[in-house]
Amino acid sequence: MKTEESSENEFFDVAVIGAGPAGCMAAIQAGKARKSVVLLERNSEIGKKLLLTGKGRCNVSNSAGVCDLAARFARHGGFYRHAFTRFSSGNLSRFFAASGLSLKTERQGRIFPVTDKASSVNEVLEKEMRAAGVNIYFNTRVISVTKSKGSFKLTVEGIDRDIYARNVIVATGGCSYTGTGSTGDGFLFARSFGHDIEELFPALVPLTVKEEWVKTLQGLTLKNIRIVFECIKKKIVSDIGECMFTHFGISGPLVLDLSGEILPYVIKNGSVNAYIDVKPGLALEQLESKFLKEFVTKGNMDLKNYLGTILPHRLAVIFPEIAGILPGKKLNQITRPERKALAVFLKKLSFTIDGSLPLNRAMVTAGGVSIKQIDAKSMESKKVFGLYFAGEVIAGHAPSGGYNLQQAFSTGYLAGENAALSRAEGEGND
Numbered sequence: 032m033k034t035e036e037s038s039e040n041e042f043f044d045v046a047v048i049g050a051g052p053a054g055c056m057a058a059i060q061a062g063k064a065r066k067s068v069v070l071l072e073r074n075s076e077i078g079k080k081l082l083l084t085g086k087g088r089c090n091v092s093n094s095a096g097v098c099d100l101a102a103r104f105a106r107h108g109g110f111y112r113h114a115f116t117r118f119s120s121g122n123l124s125r126f127f128a129a130s131g132l133s134l135k136t137e138r139q140g141r142i143f144p145v146t147d148k149a150s151s152v153n154e155v156l157e158k159e160m161r162a163a164g165v166n167i168y169f170n171t172r173v174i175s176v177t178k179s180k181g182s183f184k185l186t187v188e189g190i191d192r193d194i195y196a197r198n199v200i201v202a203t204g205g206c207s208y209t210g211t212g213s214t215g216d217g218f219l220f221a222r223s224f225g226h227d228i229e230e231l232f233p234a235l236v237p238l239t240v241k242e243e244w245v246k247t248l249q250g251l252t253l254k255n256i257r258i259v260f261e262c263i264k265k266k267i268v269s270d271i272g273e274c275m276f277t278h279f280g281i282s283g284p285l286v287l288d289l290s291g292e293i294l295p296y297v298i299k300n301g302s303v304n305a306y307i308d309v310k311p312g313l314a315l316e317q318l319e320s321k322f323l324k325e326f327v328t329k330g331n332m333d334l335k336n337y338l339g340t341i342l343p344h345r346l347a348v349i350f351p352e353i354a355g356i357l358p359g360k361k362l363n364q365i366t367r368p369e370r371k372a373l374a375v376f377l378k379k380l381s382f383t384i385d386g387s388l389p390l391n392r393a394m395v396t397a398g399g400v401s402i403k404q405i406d407a408k409s410m411e412s413k414k415v416f417g418l419y420f421a422g423e424v425i426a427g428h429a430p431s432g433g434y435n436l437q438q439a440f441s442t443g444y445l446a447g448e449n450a451a452l453s454r455a456e457g458e459g460n461d
């Protein structure tokens with residue numbers, strides 16, 4: 032039931048800002064509850080960022096259970112537990128299936144649409160919004176949100192009138208890949224209502240490295256290596272996977288996933304130490320005895336050629352230099368300390384992380400609206416009645432694997448469902 036506040040302005044039960052996955056899901060839920068809903072999107076289409084996800088295939092969720100999903104959000108996990116319970120990955124799969132889009136589960140529980148196309152996800156979201164009677168205003172950027180006498184006023188660019196609403200859901204995303212429309216406006220709206228913003232920094236982002244030799248390995252990918260990050264000699268995090276060398280440092284799934292954990296240390300201390308264990312399957316002593324044996328049996332071989340048999344060629348070429356041993360030295364001339372040093376280097380190829388690519392190149396913005404001031408049961412602000420948050424605008428991020436999109440859908444669902452409950456100011460959500 033749309034009512035006119037004045038001939039020039041429009042009044043809705045719920046106004047959703049941002050048509051990413053969080054905003055669309057919120058609008059669908061509020062619309063299904065038969066509320067008048069408007070969705071304001073600055074772009075001319077919904078889900079511009081979503082189209083980029085999963086390399087265009089959209090890793091829409093993960094089949095992990097609620098506890099595992101929450102655990103992926105580290106210290107923010109407890110906050111998201113209710114949202115994941117209320118709208119789980121199973122619920123999401125059923126939502127899409129009911130609208131004609133089946134999902135499939137791949138390795139590590141990653142869920143994708145069977146079409147392998149992110150655009151199919153957007154098509155379902157738009158179809159469901161239309162079915163739920165949501166008014167979608169494209170090319171409409173919200174500039175400010177204020178509240179007086181129990182209703183919100185949204186000042187917008189793109190249409191020549193203001194929008195009024197009893198409830199507002201801020202689903203404006205983070206502030207990375209700004210070309211998709213997510214430029215951080217939601218943080219400004221939150222701040223204007225007195226919300227704290229947890230420090231914003233890049234997550235799921237490639238890291239920059241100080242040492243030049245790392246950059247000379249540009250294009251090389253090492254599989255099944257262990258990477259360890261340390262700060263002031265204390266281990267921060269370590270994991271096994273795939274690392275890619277680039278002209279500025281390191282990237283690849285392993286590095287992207289750990290980046291959010293280590294960057295706070297880089298920000299605080301200026302840099303952190305990293306080392307790669309090229310042979311995680313062999314203990315140092317095993318590697319040393321392998322060298323001891325083979326340096327005798329293959330005594331006439333050059334060190335460089337020998338390393339080529341156990342390492343990728345590019346690494347074998349620069350390895351003796353890093354270890355400070357002549358590459359042309361015959362194996363039977365290598366001294367005991369040199370042999371030991373080689374083994375240590377293979378287990379601990381060290382370099383310095385001094386930063387990351389900028390926030391705009393991060394797949395996810397870490398930090399955001401503080402979870403302390405949002406009710407985890409409803410996504411409503413604890414400071415402002417009728418103000419809700421959903422998706423990446425809220426602090427907390429997870430590694431790759433579909434967790435971040437599930438967070439957007441789950442929090443969007445909860446915010447939409449609760450914003451649609453008719454309440455008088457002062458009454459709480461159940």
Ligand SMILES: Cc1cc2nc3c(=O)[nH]c(=O)nc-3n(C[C@H](O)[C@H](O)[C@H](O)COP(=O)(O)OP(=O)(O)OC[C@H]3O[C@@H](n4cnc5c(N)ncnc54)[C@H](O)[C@@H]3O)c2cc1C
Pocket residue numbers: 048049050051052053054071072073074077078079080081083084085086089090091092171172173174202203204205208211212213214215216217393394395421422423424432433434435436437439
């Ligand atoms: C390259 C890339 C690949 C990714 N792949 C995956 C993946 O496979 N799986 C996964 O789980 N996550 C992935 N992510 C992360 C995922 O895309 C985000 O977590 C998710 O899009 C967040 O959803 P959201 O709705 O909160 O925000 P967004 O998707 O950022 O949507 C916010 C919307 O708000 C609009 N908006 C902003 N400000 C205003 C305003 N003032 N007025 C009106 N509209 C406004 C924007 O135009 C935008 O449409 C990827 C991210 C990137 C960049």
